[in-house]
Each structure stands twice: as structure tokens, then as C-alpha cells.
Amino acid sequence: xxxxxxxxxxxxxxxxxxxxxxxxxxxxxxxxxxxxxxxxxxxxxxxxxxxxxxxxxxxxxxxxxxxxxxxxxxxxxxxxxxxxxxxxxxxxxxxxxxxxxxxxxxxxxxxxxxxxxxxxxxxxxxxxxxxxxxxxxxxxxxxxxxxxxxxxxxxxxxxxxxxxxxxxxxxxxxxxxxxxxxxxxxxxxxxxxxxxxxxxxxxxxxxxxxxxxxxxxxxxxxxxxxxxxxxxxxxxxxxxxxxxxxxxxxxxxxxxxxxxxxxxxxxxxxxxxxxxxxxxxxxxxxxxxxxxxxxxxxxxxxxxxxxxxxxxxxxxxxxxxxxxxxxxxxxxxxxxxxxxxxxxxxxxxxxxxxxxxxxxxxxxxxxxxxxxxxxxxxxxxxxxxxxxxxxxxxxxxxxxxxxxxxxxxxxxx
Numbered sequence: 001x002x003x004x005x006x007x008x009x010x011x012x013x014x015x016x017x018x019x020x021x022x023x024x025x026x027x028x029x030x031x032x033x034x035x036x037x038x039x040x041x042x043x044x045x046x047x048x049x050x051x052x053x054x055x056x057x058x059x060x061x062x063x064x065x066x067x068x069x070x071x072x073x074x075x076x077x078x079x080x081x082x083x084x085x086x087x088x089x090x091x092x093x094x095x096x097x098x099x100x101x102x103x104x105x106x107x108x109x110x111x112x113x114x115x116x117x118x119x120x121x122x123x124x125x126x127x128x129x130x131x132x133x134x135x136x137x138x139x140x141x142x143x144x145x146x147x148x149x150x151x152x153x154x155x156x157x158x159x160x161x162x163x164x165x166x167x168x169x170x171x172x173x174x175x176x177x178x179x180x181x182x183x184x185x186x187x188x189x190x191x192x193x194x195x196x197x198x199x200x201x202x203x204x205x206x207x208x209x210x211x212x213x214x215x216x217x218x219x220x221x222x223x224x225x226x227x228x229x230x231x232x233x234x235x236x237x238x239x240x241x242x243x244x245x246x247x248x249x250x251x252x253x254x255x256x257x258x259x260x261x262x263x264x265x266x267x268x269x270x271x272x273x274x275x276x277x278x279x280x281x282x283x284x285x286x287x288x289x290x291x292x293x294x295x296x297x298x299x300x301x302x303x304x305x306x307x308x309x310x311x312x313x314x315x316x317x318x319x320x321x322x323x324x325x326x327x328x329x330x331x332x333x334x335x336x337x338x339x340x341x342x343x344x345x346x347x348x349x350x351x352x353x354x355x356x357x358x359x360x361x362x363x364x365x366x367x368x369x370x371x372x373x374x375x376x377x378x379x380x381x382x383x384x385x386x387x388x389x390x391x392x393x394x395x396x397x398x399x400x401x402x403x404x405x406x407x408x409x410x411x412x413x
Contacts (some may be wrong), residue, residue: 055227058164061155062224068148069217070388072141073210077384079141080206080278081377084134086118088142089195091188097146099139109135118199145184152177169223179216186212203279203312210275214268214388218395225399256345259336260398263356266329267394271387273322276312282319283375289368292320326367333360345401352397359393362386 079085088096089112100106110131113119119126156173159165165173190205277283292298298316310317337357340350363386370376370383 054231055164055166056231058159059224059227059231061159062220062227065148065152066217066221066224066392068144068151069213069220070385072144072148073213073217073388074381074385075137075141075144076210076213077278077381078377079137081375081380082134082137083118083122083200084137085141085191085201086116086194087113087131087135087138088191089113089116091191093146093184096142099136106132116195117197118194122199142187145187149180149184152180166227169227172219172223176216176219179212179219183209183212183216200281201279203276206279207272207275210278211268211272214271214391217388218391221392221395222399225396229399229402256340256343256349257398257401260394260401263329263333263336264391264394264398266325266332267387267391270322270325270329271391273318273325274384274387276318277322280313280315280318282315282322283371283380285315286319287371287374289323289371292316292323326364330360330364333357349397349400352393352400356390356393356397359386359390363390 088109090096100109106128110128113131113135123130156165156177160170186205186209190201190209193202193205194200286292286298288294298320300314301317301320302310302314304310304314304317311321312318333356337353340353345353363383366379366383366386370380373379
């Protein structure tokens, strides 16, 4: 009788004598097989030297960087929601670390802000005290970006010198650092778009800034999860010579991996659409749900020509698209969760799927609340944080569906 994969106990692995007529797979427990080369590789891995350096410190460092990037996204959201992003009108990567320290310095910064359209058309009655408030949000946002740069670069150099980073990850990790520098430049490129001829930044550049931040976050998280899994498998195989069990380390069927990748794509697309909602302040209108002012599809959805411009520049269309994508994403996650409840998934994958379902429902609730309450800053900031948490849980679930590995040798731990 077939047993649940989650409950399968280790079964002694018997390899038949060499014979060219032997079938090329070996069943090690109910529902799981290893090819002869993979079975041989397992025993070679058991008797070979484990990785020279423990990868766990590197993984912890990368996860800490993920935490800093998460904080950056939330602070950036608050900066946008409080209309603070244009309060610093110059880009000074080095000297900009020091904020105004005297009344004269504050007055000088305020005078620069008074020259841009946002002040003239939106904040003409603003006093110095109010300016200091928005200035400090933008200052913290930029300072946090510098902090991430140091927190990433200095340990990277240290781990490279100590040779604690696997050779295969050297180029990707250096590449992430380069992307971080590009992100800073893109942030200034975004700010420049709001310093002349308009009172806010370009929604295209804002969304690009958000997407690049989350791409850096996702790459860093994926590498960190891989190193943690590798360290865990290495520790288990060094202290326990028992044969592998697919319940804990075997790759899930390909259909589940494809499903997880589809969900990640839906989450990413929904977040991208949310960037355009934020850039156009589209959440300040059509504050009803599920209909948009009594209509399923809002009036004026296709008023711009060519039609594709509506997806990025037309407020009714941008908000409708974000709603539709959010509803599609949460529905897809719930459907996958319902199917996954009865599927034979590894224990860690099952737990991650439960977390994904819960976070998706919470994020959808936050999104509707943000809309109905007309975008209050605390709720909207939580909604932006929830988007990153949802992306995180989707990536973690995808990672739990991979086979555990030590180096390049597949090992089911």
C-alpha cells in the first residue's frame, strides 16, 4: 500500500550487481525512484569531502540584506505617500549623508524646493516646519540606500577574501552589487522627472525603480535560501549516513514547480501594476468595491490612443487592471492551495503553501481596505509591505519544491 510521502520512513537502498540488462531506476520508497547514476552519486557524495566553508554565515548576511531592502521599500512607500520624494532637489551621494545642521542650511534647502513645480502648484503655503517633515522622510530614504550599499559591499569583500562564497556564486553576488548601484542612479533619474514641468515623478520611472528593487531582493533571497538549504543538507549528511528520503529533500513533481513559477509571475505582475497605480495616484478615485462607481469596467477605460497607453497612463484603466490582476492572483493562489492540501508534497513545501495562502488573503484585504479608506498612509504602507511579503512567500514556496543539493551533486536529504 502506498504511503504518504510526508510519512515515508527511510528504506535501505539496494543496488543490483552490475549487469547491462538491469533496469535503470531504483525504487527507494513509495512513489520515489532514483536512477542508477543518481544513486551512485549519492554514495559518492556521502564519502566525499563536504564543502570547505560553512555557507550559513553568507546566507545570514544575505537575509539581513533582504531585511534592509524590505525596509527600503516600505520607507520608499511612505516617502511617496507623504509627497516627500522631491524635497531634496540635488543628488549628492557623498556629501548628502550630512543633513542640514543649522537654520541657514535648512532655509537654503527650503529655497531650492520652492523653485520646483510641486511647491508652486501644490505646497505654496508650506512653512519650514512642514518642509522639514517631508525632507526628513526623503533623507532617511536616501540614507537607508547608502546603508544597504555598505551592508552589502563590506561583508561581500570579507567573504570573498575568506573564500567562504562558493565560486559559482561570485559573479551573481558581484552582479547584485552592480544592480544596487544602478538602483541608486535610477532613483535619482526618477526624482529628476518631477523637478520640472510636473508636480510628481514619472509613473514609468517610479515603477521601474520599484521593480528593480524587488528584482534585487528576489535574487538575493533566492541565493540565501539555496545556501541555507545547502548548509542544512551538508550538516545532515556529515552527521547521519542514512540513505535519502524524498519526504524532506526530493524535488516535487514538475507540475508543482511550474505552478509556483506561475504564481510568482502573477504576484510580480500585480506589483508592477500597483506601481502605476501609485505613480498616477489612481487609488484616490473609484473608492468602491467590487464595482467601480457602479460599473464592472469603468467608463473611459479606453479613452487614450493608441490603446496600450491606457494600461500605463489612464487612471480608470490602471486601477481596473490592478484590481483584476489582484483578484486573479489571489484566486489562483487559493485554487493551488486547495489542490495542494490533498497532494503528496514535501513537509516544508506544504507549510510554505499554507503561509502563501494566508498572506495572499491578508494582502488582498489590505488592498481593498486601502481603496475604501482612500489611501491612508499607515494602511497603504502596510499594503506595500504586504506585497513584498507575498512575493517572499511565493519565492520560498518555489524553493521548497527544489531537490536539496550539496555542491553540484543532487542529494535527497
